[in-house]
Amino acid sequence: MxxxxxxxxxxxxxxxxxxxxxxxxxxxxxxxxxxxxxxxxxxxxxxxxxxxxxxxxxxxxPYVDEKMVEAIARTTRSGIWCRIQSSTGTVPTFELEYAKLMGTKFALGTGSGTQALSTCVEALGIGPGDEVITSPYTDMGTISSIITSRALPVMADLDPESFQLDPREVERRITENTKAIMPVHIMGQPCNMERIMAIAKKHNLKVIEDTCQAHLGVYQGKVLGTIGDLGCFSFQTSKTISCGEGGGIIGNNEELMDKCYTVQNHGTSRKGRSETIGPKYRMNEFEGAILLAQLGGxxxxxxxxxxxxxxxxxxxxxxxxxxxxxxxxxxxxxxxxxxxxxxxxxxxxxxxxxxxxxxxxxxxxxxxxxxANGLHKEPWVDHILNLKVYQKMYSPARLKQYLEELACPKCDQVxxxxxxxxxxxxxxxxxxxxxxxxxxxxxxxxxxxxxxxx
Ligand SMILES: Cc1ncc(COP(=O)(O)O)c(C=O)c1O
Known part of the structure; x- marks a missing residue:
């Protein structure tokens, strides 16, 4: 027996x-x-x-305790509701505490995980004509962050046992236009980052970790989100640290993190200069309050x-x-x-x-x-391929090849x-x-x- x-x-x-x-x-x-x-x-x-x-x-x-309820009441009474009202408000304080928790030099709050990813794509200078390789087995926020900058999201198939991006499939899809890999740590567990980072190094690509589901995961001694150039989190209600809708970016490169700040602050830098293209993706003080109050546990x-x-x-x-x-x-x-x-x-x-x-x-x-369906099977594909900007920026041969290589049978199986x-x-x-x-x-x-x- x-x-x-x-x-x-x-x-x-x-x-x-x-x-x-x-x-x-x-x-x-x-x-x-x-x-x-x-x-x-x-x-x-x-x-x-x-x-x-x-x-x-x-x-x-979501997890709720009295500390969180009191934090919201305190913020309500304070009248400090927007992050730019105070450099010691809940959002800047949360950023410091989150960076400490993650072991990075910097953290930046945004209004959602999608906004965090979008901010990174823009801050890394990725736009029309560029390609980013990612997983079809993810939330639409991953893809959205690439197409809002009018770059081309290239789908690589999965390892059917881990449900994560298969590094061999990633490498196979690299073209001269590829600028970055966006690995998604799906279910919160790590991708094969050793292989993905080796591929990125070999081909001189940036890595934006989609850590939206993966708060506090650790791979080879490193917290997820600190392995690539930037790591992005979601604090949407269902996530393991949550505030309704919210997001965050972590990184160690001060210049790059400053760029991220500028992008998510409608292109306006910390010095108050309007410098670049950027939407307004700021986290608000209520979100900061509820996040700060739950970090302890x-x-x-x-x-x-x-x-x-x-x-x-x-x-x-x-x-x-x-x-x-x-x-x-x-x-x-x-x-x-x-x-x-x-x-x-x-x-x-x-x-x-x-x-x-x-x-x-x-x-x-x-x-x-x-x-239910990998994102390679959703209507956004036809939509972007019919847009003038995609037809201008990507050659007909590339778009034909893109469609031909869109199949991800392992993802379908998963x-x-x-x-x-x-x-x-x-x-x-x-x-x-x-x-x-x-x-x-x-x-x-x-x-x-x-x-x-x-
Ligand atoms: C893997 C992944 N990426 C991106 C996102 C987008 O995050 P948010 O919903 O905060 O915009 C999510 C959220 O579900 C996600 O699970």
Whole structure:
């Protein structure tokens, strides 16, 4: 018996025949709570059985405490609502504290993650005629930051196990117009930055890290967002540090960070000179207040998400039906904005993902797919290719090649197979909560022969 957590006798009395066979064959070495045989608890809830979890209440998200409420009240009363009213207001103070937390020299608040990325594209002088290589498996904010400067977002396909940009695909798509790579640390876990940075160095490209989901993740001893030239964060409500809508940029290059300030301040520098092209993307003092007030507990919540994620992954080890997101060597911690797995229907009696999710949800554990379509399949592609500026700046041959190389079959596969657990609430739960998640998965697995009939 390979399983160390259970004696064979206890194991056989608590695990259904299907799972037992799989475990004995080495397919599932460890479990959390186990479903029982042939009673109402073992019967799928969707077929009238008793759910594994009744009325599960996860820790609420966004995180709220009295300190945050008081901070908003203080800002309201102060009349300092805009960052340029005071050099010691909540936004400048948040910038100092965020830089400290991230271990960078500088941080800059913006109104959203999209604005942070856009600011960096503009500050690096990337515009019409230039190309930026990025992932199709991301939020539209990533692409938007490139097309608002009228540059060409070039999609590179994914590593289907990590759901991250495949560095080989990135290198394949470099042209003489490529100016930057925008790796997206999807789900908050690190890309293969060692390879991406090596490619950038070899081809003299800038790297803007889309760290919008990846607050506090660490790769090879470096905090995500500090590996490339600039790192961009989102503080939108769902993110692991949040203020409704907000964003930030971190970096160590003073001149470049000053440029970022100027760009997001409608082109006006800290010295008050109107110098360049720039929208108004400033973070406001209410956003600064709520962010500052929650920074204190951010590291503890981050550690808890990592602990619970590691526990779930240990329980799913060698279970072929759900395979957690692959983490690259050098990953010391992830943000775990989402906890994601690929669903392998061949181990669930070929039941489609939706049937698995429906059965799981009836057991009281809600999971879902994530991005339905890679962004290479969305209408913005046709839109920009029909714009005069793109037709003027990129040759017909380049635009033809662009369309021909747009296919990202690995990304399509990831979109179809992905199963995600919303992490900010559930991963802030207890170990018993994690056991409930595993029990529900295993109960559905035990009953996989019934999935196609639901
Ligand atoms: C990977 C990624 N990039 C960019 C963004 C854009 O950030 P925001 O919504 O704050 O503009 C998001 C937000 O969801 C994101 O997840």
């Amino acid at each position: 390979k399983n160390k957590d259970f004696t064979r006798r206890r194991f056989i009395t608590t695990v259904s025949v299907g799972s037992a066979a799989a475990v004995v064959s080495g397919a599932i070495p460890t479990f959390g709570k186990i479903t029982t045989l042939n009673n109402e608890t073992g019967k799928l809830a969707i077929l009238g059985g008793i759910p594994v979890v009744k009325e599960k209440v996860w820790p609420a998200w 951010a590291k503890d919540r981050f550690a808890l998400r990592n602990k619970n994620a590691a526990y779930l992954t240990s329980k799913l080890k060698n279970f072929p039906g759900l395979v957690p997101q692959k983490l690259y060597e050098g990953t010391e911690s992830g943000s775990f904005y989402l906890y994601t797995m690929s669903y392998h229907k061949e181990h669930f009696n070929n039941a489609p993902r939706d049937k698995f999710l429906k059965a799981l949800s009836a057991e009281g554990i809600v999971m879902s797919g994530y991005i 979109c179809a197979d992905m199963v995600m657990l919303w992490a900010s609430g559930p991963l802030l739960g207890t170990q018993a909560d994690m056991d409930d998640i595993i029990s529900a998965i295993m109960k559905v697995y035990d009953n996989r022969d019934k999935l196609n009939s639901i």
